[in-house]
Amino acid sequence: MKRLGIGSSLRLKLIIVMLATTLVALIVALSAMVAYDLRAYHRGWIADLNAQAELLARTTAPALSFNEVGTARDNLNLLRFTKVHAAVIYTPNGSVFTSYFGEGVKRDIPRLPGNEGVQIEGQQVHVFKRIVDNGDILGTLYLQTDYALYERVWSYLGIAGIVIVASMLVAYLVSSWLQRIITRPVLAIAHTARDVVEQSDYARRAHKSSDDEVGVLADAFNNMLSEIERRTHELEISNRDKDKEVEERRLAQLKVMQLNSALEQRVQERTMQLEASNGQLALAKQAAESANRAKSEFLSNMSHELRTPLNAIIGFGQLLTSENMPYSARQQHEFTQHILKAGHHLLELINEILNLAQIESGKLSLSLETVELDEVLDDCKTMIQPQCDQRGIRLLFPARHGLRVEADRMRLRQVLLNLLSNAVKYNRDAGSVVLECTALDDQRVRISVQDTGMGLNPEQLQLLFQPFNRLGQETSAVEGTGIGLVVTRHLVEMMDGQIGVSSTVGMGTLFWIELQNAAQFGPALAPVVVPTPIEPPLPALKQDDARALVLYVEDNPASLKLVEEILGYRNDLQLISATNAMQGIKLAQAHQPRIILMDNNLPGMDGLQALSMLRGDARTSHIPVIALTASAMPQAIAEGLEKGFFRYVTKPIRIEDLTQAIDQALAKSAARAA
Amino acid sequence: MRQGTRHLLTAIALWACLPGIAQTPTPSQTDTPATENQIKAAYLYKFGGYVEWPAQSFDKADSAFVIGVVAADSFAEVLEQTITGRSMNGHPISVRKLRHGEGFTGMHMVFISHTENAALNETIAGVKGQAVLTVTDSERGPNAGSMINFVLEDNKVRFDIAPNPAEQNKLKISARLLSVARKVLGRTS
Numbered sequence: 056m057k058r059l060g061i062g063s064s065l066r067l068k069l070i071i072v073m074l075a076t077t078l079v080a081l082i083v084a085l086s087a088m089v090a091y092d093l094r095a096y097h098r099g100w101i102a103d104l105n106a107q108a109e110l111l112a113r114t115t116a117p118a119l120s121f122n123e124v125g126t127a128r129d130n131l132n133l134l135r136f137t138k139v140h141a142a143v144i145y146t147p148n149g150s151v152f153t154s155y156f157g158e159g160v161k162r163d164i165p166r167l168p169g170n171e172g173v174q175i176e177g178q179q180v181h182v183f184k185r186i187v188d189n190g191d192i193l194g195t196l197y198l199q200t201d202y203a204l205y206e207r208v209w210s211y212l213g214i215a216g217i218v219i220v221a222s223m224l225v226a227y228l229v230s231s232w233l234q235r236i237i238t239r240p241v242l243a244i245a246h247t248a249r250d251v252v253e254q255s256d257y258a259r260r261a262h263k264s265s266d267d268e269v270g271v272l273a274d275a276f277n278n279m280l281s282e283i284e285r286r287t288h289e290l291e292i293s294n295r296d297k298d299k300e301v302e303e304r305r306l307a308q309l310k311v312m313q314l315n316s317a318l319e320q321r322v323q324e325r326t327m328q329l330e331a332s333n334g335q336l337a338l339a340k341q342a343a344e345s346a347n348r349a350k351s352e353f354l355s356n357m358s359h360e361l362r363t364p365l366n367a368i369i370g371f372g373q374l375l376t377s378e379n380m381p382y383s384a385r386q387q388h389e390f391t392q393h394i395l396k397a398g399h400h401l402l403e404l405i406n407e408i409l410n411l412a413q414i415e416s417g418k419l420s421l422s423l424e425t426v427e428l429d430e431v432l433d434d435c436k437t438m439i440q441p442q443c444d445q446r447g448i449r450l451l452f453p454a455r456h457g458l459r460v461e462a463d464r465m466r467l468r469q470v471l472l473n474l475l476s477n478a479v480k481y482n483r484d485a486g487s488v489v490l491e492c493t494a495l496d497d498q499r500v501r502i503s504v505q506d507t508g509m510g511l512n513p514e515q516l517q518l519l520f521q522p523f524n525r526l527g528q529e530t531s532a533v534e535g536t537g538i539g540l541v542v543t544r545h546l547v548e549m550m551d552g553q554i555g556v557s558s559t560v561g562m563g564t565l566f567w568i569e570l571q572n573a574a575q576f577g578p579a580l581a582p583v584v585v586p587t588p589i590e591p592p593l594p595a596l597k598q599d600d601a602r603a604l605v606l607y608v609e610d611n612p613a614s615l616k617l618v619e620e621i622l623g624y625r626n627d628l629q630l631i632s633a634t635n636a637m638q639g640i641k642l643a644q645a646h647q648p649r650i651i652l653m654d655n656n657l658p659g660m661d662g663l664q665a666l667s668m669l670r671g672d673a674r675t676s677h678i679p680v681i682a683l684t685a686s687a688m689p690q691a692i693a694e695g696l697e698k699g700f701f702r703y704v705t706k707p708i709r710i711e712d713l714t715q716a717i718d719q720a721l722a723k724s725a726a727r728a729a
Numbered sequence: 730m731r732q733g734t735r736h737l738l739t740a741i742a743l744w745a746c747l748p749g750i751a752q753t754p755t756p757s758q759t760d761t762p763a764t765e766n767q768i769k770a771a772y773l774y775k776f777g778g779y780v781e782w783p784a785q786s787f788d789k790a791d792s793a794f795v796i797g798v799v800a801a802d803s804f805a806e807v808l809e810q811t812i813t814g815r816s817m818n819g820h821p822i823s824v825r826k827l828r829h830g831e832g833f834t835g836m837h838m839v840f841i842s843h844t845e846n847a848a849l850n851e852t853i854a855g856v857k858g859q860a861v862l863t864v865t866d867s868e869r870g871p872n873a874g875s876m877i878n879f880v881l882e883d884n885k886v887r888f889d890i891a892p893n894p895a896e897q898n899k900l901k902i903s904a905r906l907l908s909v910a911r912k913v914l915g916r917t918s
Contacts, residue, residue, distance in 0.1 A: 116905070120775050122885075123909040189778040189818075 065238050066231075073230035074223055081222050085215045092211070097204055100180075101173050104198060107137065108184035112196045115144055116188040124153050131155035134198075143197040144186070152194055168195035178202050240269040244276055257284035349521060360404055367397035402707055406687070407538040410469075413689045414545040420693060421463040421549050425573040428458045428492060428500070431468050439475045448479055449487040458492055460500050461571035466546045471502070473539045474566050478506035481564075494572055503567035510560040519556060520544050602629040603721055606648040608639030608665065609683070610657055614706065618652065618683070621710050628717070636660035640668055643675045650720045651675075653700070655684035655691075663698055670699050677727060679720040683708070766804050768886045769879055770811040773840060773864060776877060777817045779906035783899045786837060786860045787820065794820040794837050799827045799852060801842035808840070836861050841875065843867040850874070860899045864888075871914050876900070880911060887911040 111130065118127035131142045132155060140160040144152040145168040156162055165181070174181040182198040240262075247261040257280055263273040371390040374380055382390070413419040436452050443450045460467070471490075478488040486507035493501045511519065520540050547554040547568050558564035605628050609615045615632055622628050631646065633639035636657045643651055651669065655662035662682060669675040679701035686695075687705035695703045701723070702716035773796065787794075794817040798805035805826045812822040825836070829848055833839055833856050841852055843866050850873040856863050863875045870878035876895040879888050891914035895902050907913050 114905070117779065117903075117909045121772065121888075121909045126909050189775070 065241060066234050069234040069237060070227065070230045073233070074226055077222060077226040077230075078219065081219050085218065089208070089211045089215065093204060093207060096207055100203065104173060104180060104182050104200065105184075107139070108182045108196055108198050111142070111198070112184045112186040115196065116186050116193055119144065119146075119152060119186055119193040120188055127153045128155070137200075138203075139198050139200045141197075141199040145195040145197065147192055147194055164199065165197065168197060171195075175202050178205060237269070240264045240273065244269070244273055248276065251280065255287075257287055357408060361401065364397035364401040364404070368394050368401070371397075398707070402709070404538075407542055409687060410542045410689070411538055411545070414542060414549070419545075419549070419689050421466055421546075422693075423461050423463055423550060425459050426462045426464045426467060428460055428502075429455045431464065431471065432490070432492070434468055435471045435475055438472060439479060442476070442479045443488065446479065446482070447485040448482055449485075450475075450479075451487060451489045453490065453492050456492055458494055458500055459573040461573045462550045462552075463546075466550065467570075470543050470546050470568065471504075473543045474504040474568075477539065478504050478508070478564075478566075481508040482506045483508060486563075494574070495569065496572070497574060498572050499569045500572045501567055501569045503565055505563060505565040507563040510562050510564055511556075511558040512560050516556060516558060602627055603649040603724075604646055605630050605650045605652065605717070606639060606643055606646070607632040607652040607683075608634075608636060608657065608662070609652070609654045610634045611654070614654070614683075617708065618713075621708070621713060622717075625714070636662070636665035636668075640665060640672075640675070643669060643678060644672065647674070648678060649724045650717060651678050651680040652683045653680050655682060655686050655695070663695065666695075666699055679723055681716050681720055683713070764807075765881070765886060766807045767811065769840075769866065770804065770808040772879070772886065772888065773808060773838065774812055774815065774817070774822070776862065776864065776906065777838065779903035780862055780895070781901040781903070782837060783860050790819065792820060793823045794818070795823050795825055795835055797825045797827045797833060797836040797839040799831075799839060799841045800829060800845040801840065802826050804840065804842060833859060833861050838862045838864065840864045841867075841870070856898065858898070862895065862898075862900055876902070877910075882911065889914055891915050 111134075115127045115130045118124070118130060127144055131144070131153060134142050134155055135157060139155075140157045141162070141164055142155040143164050144154070146152045149167050154164065169181070169183045171183050171185050174183075178201055180198075180200050180202045182196075182200075184196040184198070186193040186196055243264065244261040247259055251257060251259055260277045260280060261273045263270050263277075371394045374382065375387065375390050375394075410419070432452055436450065440450060442448075475488060475490070482488060488507075489505045491503050491505075493503075495501050544554050547570075550570060552568050552570040554566070554568045556564060556566050605622065607615065607618055607630055609618070609632060615634075619630060619632075622630050631642060631648065633642050637660060639651070639653070642648075653662045653665060657665070660668075662684060666680050669678065669680060680699065682692075682695045682700040682703040683706070684691075684695075684703075685706040686692075692703045692705070701720050704712050704716050777794065796808065796812075798808060805824050809824045812824065815822060827833075827839070829845065829852070837860070839856060839861050841849065841863060845852055846867050846869055849865070849867060849869055853863055853865075853874045857874075862877070864877045864879070865871075865873070865875035866879035867873075867875075868880075871889060871891050874894050875891070876898075877888050877890050879886060881887075888910055889912040890902060890907055890910040892902050892907065893915040
């Protein structure tokens with residue numbers, strides 16, 4: 056349809072152009088011809104009429120001259136063979152001499168003759184002619200006829216119409232045939248162009264059928280097609296590349312999205328972790344704050360607790376030294392008792408504080424080993440029995456059961472002593488303390504200490520393990536530091552154990568600890584450093600040499616004096632001393648003492664170095680060396696024991712500790728000698 | 730020329746219908762009705778326009794055209810009035826009164842009145858061989874050999890023409906004149 060439209064349009068246009076040209080040419084030519092013909096006709100017509108009038112005037116002149124009306128009429132009647140409709144001859148005075156009318160002609164003539172000449176009025180021509188003869192005007196001839204020019208025009212129009220129709224018909228046929236010369240190649244190109252557009256086949260080419268402008272058009276079109284083909288090819292390649300790129304980008308985007316979602320998930324997880332750790336931080340902060348608060352309270356409490364016994368010491372000391380205040384022997388003994396009691400209390404306090412400080416600073420190191428519980432319990436019972444006896448409290452220990460636990464021996468003893476000590480202290484007089492040991496399973500051993508004291512209410516239980524909280528016992532006569540349970544709990548936990556308490560007000564309190572059951576580790580190694588139960592050694596030690604030689608290396612005269620006084624009570628020991636390490640080593644080499652007491656803070660060489668020298672020398676390596684030092688920090692103790700000190704006794708010296716250590720060393724020395 | 734039907738007009742009508750005469754500048758004739766003589770005089774003058782004379786009839790180009798009137802002096806006077814101020818084909822016109830027996834030498838046209846009937850033939854014979862147009866108004870005129878003869882028909886002045894005698898005298902009478910004659914004598918038409 057579209058194709059037909061374009062083609063027919065071009066054809067139609069060409070035909071219309073040709074027909075229009077033909078029509079214009081025809082109209083111009085016909086108009087010129089008709090105009091010329093009409094003009095000639097008009098002139099000829101007028102000339103004919105003039106001639107006819109002239110002839111008739113001359114013919115009718117004699118009749119007019121001689122008044123022959125009949126002749127004149129006869130003359131006029133000759134006009135019936137002409138186109139003249141009417142003729143009149145007027146006399147010179149204007150009257151009608153004679154007249155003629157054709158058949159069916161209206162007798163309408165001018166009443167009077169007009170001016171000579173031809174007049175055209177509408178479709179009629181009027182001719183007036185003077186009749187002159189021999190110089191005399193005889194009258195006037197009037198002729199009337201149709202002006203046939205209009206008829207002729209109409210007939211010409213008809214002819215022209217027929218000619219135009221015929222010509223246009225011929226011209227249409229000719230142009231219909233001729234237009235193909237132009238339209239065929241153009242339509243061929245248009246056809247090719249349409250095919251190219253519809254099928255996108257840029258390989259097609261228009262056929263060049265002539266060398267004229269259409270041929271140039273075809274060439275140009277073909278060149279354009281080549282260019283388009285090339286461009287299209289490039290575009291396709293570029294599009295393919297782009298598609299590929301788009302695909303890659305899409306994949307990359309997908310990947311990025313996956314990564315993003317993963318990232319979001321991780322962020323969410325981290326956020327949750329952060330929130331959790333924030334919560335933990337908040338808790339920790341809260342705990343830290345409360346710990347800080349507790350520490351402040353602890354410091355103020357500690358200050359108070361330290362000052363209280365000092366007050367007694369300093370106070371009674373002033374009384375004893377004052378010369379203005381006389382006192383009896385009994386009073387002196389009493390004062391001294393107070394001073395000693397306060398001093399012991401102060402020492403206990405400092406030890407526990409140091410323990411706590413070490414625990415809290417993480418500097419306390421425990422060496423876990425398999426411990427025979429029976430041995431430890433025996434020690435504890437021995438040590439706590441005197442307090443029970445003082446207040447008439449029954450102490451009930453289990454029979455030997457052979458349980459073993461994974462624990463630090465010394466710390467376990469400290470824990471148990473603390474619990475037992477509390478149970479005794481806060482018991483009622485003539486009450487009882489019951490210690491029980493149970494293997495809960497292969498893993499756990501529970502040791503419980505139950506008293507028959509006042510018991511604790513739940514609020515007190517909550518505050519039980521806080522430093523210096525003596526649960527209302529501050530004002531009582533019972534001595535206490537308020538630190539013991541705190542240290543105990545820390546120690547138990549450091550031994551992978553647990554501690555717990557249950558209490559009934561008025562009935563008593565039960566503390567328990569659970570420790571690792573060491574049953575699965577096999578039998579305990581034979582204790583090397585742990586001495587056999589204390590036995591009275593003195594008589595057994597009496598050998599060839601009456602007294603055992605003890606070397607004391609100490610630079611401080613007051614300490615040296617104190618030890619001399621203490622050992623002076625024992626007649627089985629003989630003390631020699633050195634004021635520095637080198638001198639001590641030489642003395643040891645020279646005299647081979649049974650025991651060496653070694654201070655640590657010595658001028659020049661310290662105690663540890665001296666110990667290693669002693670150990671390195673075959674003459675002295677077997678001599679037990681007991682540390683006797685103010686370096687009471689637990690790691691110093693541990694280090695000293697590790698380096699080879701037989702015992703580690705700290706200043707201020709507890710006389711019992713010292714004598715016990717000396718006894719054990721003597722026992723060891725005796726066992727070796729044996 | 731074919732002879733058409735004739736209409737008769739009265740004399741009065743005739744006069745009114747004589748434009749050439751009526752328009753003559755002669756004052757004496759303009760106001761008075763035309764008489765028969767006046768009509769005949771006018772006709773005589775007009776005949777000159779339809780007749781061709783041989784060239785030798787005139788000595789010179791401006792020689793007079795002479796009309797002789799025989800035995801009719803009154804008519805001659807009327808004729809003179811008629812031709813006054815007129816010319817004949819470029820020739821001045823003169824009227825000559827002639828008596829019986831007078832020769833016609835130098836004449837171009839002669840009017841012989843019916844009063845001369847007695848000697849009509851003789852008179853006309855005197856013209857013979859000369860280029861003189863003879864006009865009579867007598868019944869006997871044509872027989873006597875006159876070329877144009879006036880007749881009165883239905884009170885209208887008309888004329889007959891005999892072309893043969895004119896041709897014999899080397900005169901050519903125009904066919905246009907013949908067309909208005911009552912009769913053309915000597916020819917079968």
